[in-house]
Amino acid sequence: MGARTLPDGRSAGGVIPDLVIIGLGPGDLAFTDDRARSYLMDGERTVLLRTIDHPAAAQLADQRTVETCDDLYGSSDDFESVYEAVASRALDLASRGPVTYAVPGSPYVGETSVRVLRDKAKLAGVEVLVVGGESFVDAIIAEVGVDPLRDGLRVIDGRDLPDPLVLDAPTIIGHVDLPVVLADVLSRLDRVLPEDTAVKVLVDLRSATERVVETTVAGIDPELAGYRTSLFISAEPGGLIGAVRTMRRLRKECPWDREQTHQSIVKNLVEEAFELAHALSVLPPEAPGGEPDFAAYADVEEELGDVLLQVLFQSTMAAETGAFDIDDVAEVLRQKLVRRHPHVFGDVEVDSAGEVLQNWDKIKEAEKTGRTSQLDGVPTGLSGLTRAEKLQDRAAKLGFDWDGPQPVFDKVREELQELVDADDAPATLHELGDLLFSVVNLARHLKVDPEVAMRRAGDRFESRFRTMERRGPLDGLSNEELEARWQSAKQAEDARG
Incomplete structure (x- = not known):
């Protein structure tokens, strides 16, 4: 049977477990909870500090013998490995006698090592007593006067900012422990907030070196970063x-x-x-x-x-x-994306992007009830080129398509000749439409977007014509002179690459 974790100083039958986890509070030892101090000063208990780099921890070390886990930070490749090693050390000590494991702030807020230790203790059948302490969040709330419930306070980790970063309520950004972390935080804030947005930088609260710097996003000094530095922002949301x-x-x-x-x-x-x-x-x-x-x-x-x-x-x-509303729009889209990507969010296996598209089309077809034709749902409001491409794509999915680009080249030549042979306006309109439709089909087989190709052709024409105009008035020039001006503009463009 797994061991129980007992919160806030309570113990089963009045017996104190061999492993007690306590929070040192956010600053000096004087701000540590009285119950926590009783376990810290108990001479029969080994005190294990996650780190000595904290005012209360250092002050405690001046008053009694302690052990620390600071050496584990230098011998591990990542934080998860550190926390695993910390938990193992605490359990090893607890197997030999009563242990008080002490962490900065509160054991319930931002202390991954506590979560790992409690999980490992449960598996090992070791009973744990947890004594809460004031967290850095509590200290900031007291300093800035925000009501977490009324104001919808948000707390996020500066080392792992959410993406997208949404700042639509008063926000504490903690764990701003290194200049590089603070620089990254500021870079992200700069993208979603005006640079003159007010920010409070809270440094070393509840200690003799306490500082509260009121500045702006653009004015924050990266050197303010530290293990007990946090940012507080309460601004109109950006982004x-x-x-x-x-x-x-x-x-x-x-x-x-x-x-x-x-x-x-x-x-x-x-x-x-x-x-x-x-x-x-x-x-x-x-x-x-x-x-x-x-x-x-x-x-x-x-x-x-x-x-x-x-x-x-x-x-x-x-x-x-x-x-x-916009949330409904986003949620309908999210559900559609999940539904149409079963190879990501389900157990369907695919080997290629082509299979992904096939699955997408099958799922989409199943969703669209009431259709009587493969061509239903192609918007009539699309541009002519795009609509032609969509119609051809739909027909191709049922096998009505050319085998490759070469026969389409032949079809284009055929349609061009029929346009040449057209002998009146209605026939010309009809044959020109067929020719353009065939050219779109050719673009599809060449894997070229006809809209992009046409747009770039228009851009080239505009650029060359403007070059012609810059070289002098065009009015009154003969066809030969205009052609020469055009060829000169084209050569100049080719030379520019």
Whole structure:
């Protein structure tokens, strides 16, 4: 039978277990709980400190003999190995007599070694008594005056920040123990908060060296990092949550935003989607592989934000009706991603990306009930090139497709000749459509996105034509002179690479 862990100084039948875990509190020994001090000063108990690098631990060592685990930090490759070794040492000592294992702060807050020790003690059938202590969180709450329940206080680990980093409530960032850790924290904060956001840096609370530095995200000195350094931030949320709240406020307070409807801003969504597609087309074909083009990525970042605005705008309006909000949108998406990736979230095995796509299509087809054709669900509002590609993809999944690019080349030649032979406007329109449809099919077999190819062709034309204009007025030039100007612009562009 596993051993019990007894909290807050209680013991079974009044008998104190051989292994007692206590918290030293956040600072000087004077702030250590009276019950904890009684176990620390008991001369019949061996005192094992996780580390001597703490005011209460050092002050205790001046008053009695102690053992520490500091040597284990230098002999292990990672923290998990350290904590395993600490737990083994504590249990070994407890097998030979009463032991008090003491940790900084509270044994219940941020002390992985305590969790590991309790687990190992349970397996070994060793009874453990845990005596709580004031944590660094308690000390910070007292210093800054925040109410954890009312204000929704969040506590996160500076060495393992969540991603995405959401700061929509008062937040304590602990374990900011090294300058490199603090620098990483500041880098992350800089991405989701304005640089003038107020921050409190709390150093060595409950000790003679206590400092509270009120500064900004941009003004924090990395040298303030230390084993008992934490940050406290209470600011308007930035990042994704900040964008959601900003959109909600705009909808209430901005006359233009307030009068919009779902339909009135559809054109904005389409426009922003095309601008994003253009920004993406500027990236190197191998991106995100290869050397990153940060200037191009800056444009992509901005255009992604503009598309996100449309998602937030539509979701905010839907929330006003009670239909759904942005959280619902995100959760429906999350469930869909999990459902359509059984090879990641389930027990399905796949050997290639092709199998992943096949599974995706099968699951998607099962989800879409009421369809009567393989072509159902292809939006009519897509651009002509993209819709043609989608229709061809759907038909190809049932085997209605060319075997490779060569027969498609032949089909393009055939359609071109039929266009040449067209003898009236309706026939010309018909044959030109067939030719373009065949070219899209060729692009699909060549694994080229026809929209990207067309957009880049348009960009090249615009660049060359502007070069022609910079070299002088074009009005009045003969066809031969215009062609010469064009060829010169083209050669200049080719030379630039």
